[in-house]
Amino acid sequence: MKKFGMKRFRTLAYVLLAAMVLISACTANSKLDQAMKQWNAHGITHYRIEVWYWQSVWHEHYYEIEVDGSEISHSVTCMPAPAEGNQCDLSNFDPSEYTIEGLFRTAQRVLDGEFSKWAEITYNTEFGYPESIKFDDPDAIDEETAWIVVSFEALP
Secondary structure: OHHHHHHHHHHHHHHHHHHHHHHHHHHHHHHHHHHHHHHHHHOOOEEEEEEEEEEOOOEEEEEEEEEEOOEEEEEEEEOOOHHHOOOOOOOOOOHHHHOHHHHHHHHHHHHHOOOHHHEEEEEOOOOOOEEEEEEOOOOOOOOOEEEEEEEEEEOO
């Protein structure tokens, strides 16, 4: 009888743990959805944004992006991280990934991905865009990654 009771307790514990994980994921996604609605409500189509992207010892870049409707102009400052030596590899750079819409896509990808339980995403209180997207698995080495909005300016 005790084994059956313990087995039922263990099953209940797993069900509760799974429910907590689901609730946490739903909360994170609902915050993202709410932030997207807030951003869209402002109707901003012309803005300048500076994003600092770093990935452990592998990459560190600053992206300055200006969006005017569907036009994107950009500049990149690459700071060679220790693993890059004195070289910067920008071959995979896509400026659309560092626009507000791109940051929302990145936030969704992080929340849906393998590092979601370590994800920390903050949203701008005035406009709703993701101000920072970070994750750091405490059991992994050199995978910590962050996208930080250094500055944002809505333009006329």
